[in-house]
Structure formats: C-alpha cells, structure tokens
Amino acid sequence: MKYRFNPSIGWLPAGQVVLLVASLLTFAVLSRLIEPAAYAQFAVLTFAYTLCSLATDLSSMGFLLVHGDFAANRRAAWRSAYISATGGVLLLLAANTLLVAAPLPLGPPGVLNTAVLVVGLAAQALSQPPRGQLMVRRAYSQIALTDVSATVVTFGATIALASLYPSVTVLCVQLSLLSVARLGLVTALNARHNRRNKSSSELLGPATANPITYGLRVLPLNVASYASRSIDSGVLPLILPAAAAATYSRSYQLIVSPVTQVQLSLGGAIVERLARHAQGDRLNAKRFDRRLWLALHSLTFTAAVALSLGAPVVQALFFGPQWTHVDLFVAAMAALLPSLTLSTYISWKLQIRADIRHSLANLLVLLLVPFFAIALAMTSGTTGAVIGLATGALFQGVILAILHRSFIPTRLWVALLQVCVEWLVLALLVIVRVG
Numbered sequence: 001m002k003y004r005f006n007p008s009i010g011w012l013p014a015g016q017v018v019l020l021v022a023s024l025l026t027f028a029v030l031s032r033l034i035e036p037a038a039y040a041q042f043a044v045l046t047f048a049y050t051l052c053s054l055a056t057d058l059s060s061m062g063f064l065l066v067h068g069d070f071a072a073n074r075r076a077a078w079r080s081a082y083i084s085a086t087g088g089v090l091l092l093l094a095a096n097t098l099l100v101a102a103p104l105p106l107g108p109p110g111v112l113n114t115a116v117l118v119v120g121l122a123a124q125a126l127s128q129p130p131r132g133q134l135m136v137r138r139a140y141s142q143i144a145l146t147d148v149s150a151t152v153v154t155f156g157a158t159i160a161l162a163s164l165y166p167s168v169t170v171l172c173v174q175l176s177l178l179s180v181a182r183l184g185l186v187t188a189l190n191a192r193h194n195r196r197n198k199s200s201s202e203l204l205g206p207a208t209a210n211p212i213t214y215g216l217r218v219l220p221l222n223v224a225s226y227a228s229r230s231i232d233s234g235v236l237p238l239i240l241p242a243a244a245a246a247t248y249s250r251s252y253q254l255i256v257s258p259v260t261q262v263q264l265s266l267g268g269a270i271v272e273r274l275a276r277h278a279q280g281d282r283l284n285a286k287r288f289d290r291r292l293w294l295a296l297h298s299l300t301f302t303a304a305v306a307l308s309l310g311a312p313v314v315q316a317l318f319f320g321p322q323w324t325h326v327d328l329f330v331a332a333m334a335a336l337l338p339s340l341t342l343s344t345y346i347s348w349k350l351q352i353r354a355d356i357r358h359s360l361a362n363l364l365v366l367l368l369v370p371f372f373a374i375a376l377a378m379t380s381g382t383t384g385a386v387i388g389l390a391t392g393a394l395f396q397g398v399i400l401a402i403l404h405r406s407f408i409p410t411r412l413w414v415a416l417l418q419v420c421v422e423w424l425v426l427a428l429l430v431i432v433r434v435g
Contacts, residue, residue, distance in 0.1 A: 009269050015144030019151050026155040027254060028318045030162055030170075036246035036323060038168040040237040041106040043249035045172065047233060048095040049117050053124060056087035058215025060125075061132035062351055065272045066214070069136040073211075077129040080211040085125035089118050105242045106168060113172045120176025127183040130190040135272060142189055150181035218351055220359035232370035236377055236385060243324050244382045251329035254318060255307055256336060271351050289409040293345060300341040301422050308334040308429040325382055328433045332386045335426035336369065338419065339397040346400060349407040361403060368396045390430050394423045 031039075060077040067073055093114065100108040134143050158174040233252055237245035270292065274285075307314070311327035311334075319326050343366055350358055369392035376384030397419040405412045 009140055011140040011144040015147050018148050022151055022155055029159055031319055033162045033166045037105045037242045039246040039250055040242040041104055041168045042171040043233045044237050052091040052095055053088050053121050056084050058084050059218050061128035063211045063214050064132035064136055066275045069133050076211040080215055081126050081129050085122045088121045088125055092121055113169055116172045116176045120179040123179040123183040127186055130186040133190050146185040154178040217356045220363040232373040235374050239377050247323050247325050247329055251333050255330055255333040271348050275352050293409050296341050300337050304334040304337040304426055328386055331430045331433050332389045335390045335430055336393045338422040339393040342397050342400050346404045346407055365399050368392045390427050
C-alpha cells in the first residue's frame, strides 16, 4: 500500500507547539516563585517516579498500535494497563521509602508528595488504552486538543497554587494533575465514540500476541528512553550543589524535553504507520523511512544550533538571577539532541520488531550519556557534568548507528559522518562557553 500523507497528523506537532509555549511561560513564572532547591528535590522525585513507571510499563498503547484496535485486544490492553498501574504504585512506594535515607536537598519526600505522585502514576498507566484507541483511529485532532486542554488547566492550577504555597509539592501536583486530566479526557472521548459506533467498537480480529509478552519485550525500550535522558538529572542533586543540579535539570526540561516531546507526540502515529508498512510494499516502506529520517535530523539539528546560539537569551527570559551556569548547560543539552533523535527513530523501529535482545542492547548504549555525566561530575563537579554530557552524546550516536545499522535507511558511513559532523558543530559551541 502506497503511503499517503494524512494532513490531520499535523495536529500532533501543532498541539506540542502550543504546549511548549504554555510550558515556557509557566516555567518562567514558577522559576521565580519556587527556589532552585525545590527543583533539585523534584528532580530526584521525578526520577524515581518515572523510573518506577517505566520499569512496570507493559506498553498497552503500543500493543494496540502494533496489533490493532479489536475488542479482544482492547480487553487485553486494559488488563496490561491494570498490571502496570499496580506494579508501578507498589514500586514507587518502595522507592520513596528508600529515599528517606538519601541526602535529598530538602529532606525526605514526605507522605503528601508520595501520595500525589502515586495517583499520577496510576492515572498515567490507565490512560494508555484509551489513548491508543484514539491513535489507531487517527483521531489526531482530538488527541492534540485533549493534551492542550489538560496542560492549560494543569499549568493554571499550578501557578495559582505556587503563589499561595511555593514548594516542591506544587511541582508534584503539576505532574500528577496532568496525568489525571488526560485520563479523564481520553476516557470520555472513547466512551462517546463507542456509544456512537457500537458495532465497530466490537470488531473481531485475528489472534494476536500476548500483551504481557509484548510488554516485557519492549519494556527495555521504555526504560532506555527515559534513563538516557533523565537518570543524570535524578542523581546529580546528590553530587553537585543544589543550584547547579537544579539548573542542569531545568535546562533539560527547557531544551531537551520540548524537542523530544514533539517527536514523541508523533511516535504513536509513526509506529502505527511503520507497522502497516512492514506488512506491505517494501519499496514504499523504504521511501517512508528515508523521508522520516531526513525530516527528523534536519529539524533537530537546526533546533539544536538555534538553541545553543540563543543560550544567553534563554537565560535572560526563563531563569531568575539565582540560577547559575544556565548558558553552559543549555549549550550542552543542545549537543545531545541529534543523538536523542537517532535513539528515538531506532526505538520506533524496535517497537515493531519487539525483540528482547535488541531492546536490551539499546538500553545499555543509551546509559552512556548519564554514565559519563555522573562519573565526571564526581571528579570535576559542574564542568565535568557538562563535558560528560557532550562526550557521551558522540559515543551514543556512533554506537547506536553501528549496532542498529539495519534500521537506518542510508549507508552506514553516511550515517556516521552525519552523526560526527552534527556533534562537532554543537560541541564547538559548548567549548566556547567552557573556555
């Protein structure tokens, strides 16, 4: 089947642009209401929260995207989601209990913060099946409007709460409320669709893979995707001064997260199309892969250069005077973007294959960046963290290209040259600031 561009897919990145603007405005306000130490504390709590979520995520949405939205698959996906939610909640409770003994900037997590995060984690897991149904139906406008509505309400409530009670609890509420709002909206949209289309909602399909088996095979991909981007943000507050660690974490949220969120917003739609192409004409599949590869890298590299050059402007607009090393961290985060784009593309391809061996290998490679950042931070402080971040990006990109060369829609030497040239340009912009 020949690929045809569906213009409605533009709703997904358009929605993320709106979310990006709202996020930047909210951060500009919150960074002046809430002290950096609270952000450093929140970085550790978020790290534990997300790692627990991903370690128990059986990818019920991915199961529907790959195997189809049939009645039997939906029931299986919901069972998978309930298992993920229960396992994630129990693991998070255990993790926060252990954090009581950790040298956190503001002390133990506290019962209130833990309870708020537990609710958010459960809602996040349970929102996957209804969101997957919307994605399979290609209801991209509804998905985008749902994300925007949930985010605007959450950000508004967070700013109001921060003006009365500026603390790390406000940041926990922001994270949890967003998941709860999304769950409510996507569940309501699916319930309305099923009432209007009762016959199609009970479609029978062919026998598919076990959702638990599928989830376990792709679970390393989910952990790798997060760990490669955030394990350093969660650990560095235990090593660096609170102000530097908070700047590191918030620079990531401001520079890396928006770009990756735009990519991830398209992830469901792209995985669904990749799965359909894998069952069709190979020539059309290769053409689609090549266009996707070129578009991702062109946009990401352009954004990385612009963000690195604009680091002083970012510092002036979105951080207050109490934040340190902002321009240096922004440039280092920008140098990481092309490598993350490569890992995102490969992750999409691996979700179709659902091969545990390749998933585990991918996980090990993606741990290089946080490993370098943490190791050098222990010996050389803030400067070491920056050097480790930038250096790890090069090694990660090269190894990923070699390890998964069968997935790359171009010759290996071309891909390696592209990785090295992009990294060299961005690394030079970091070196200028270090010097």
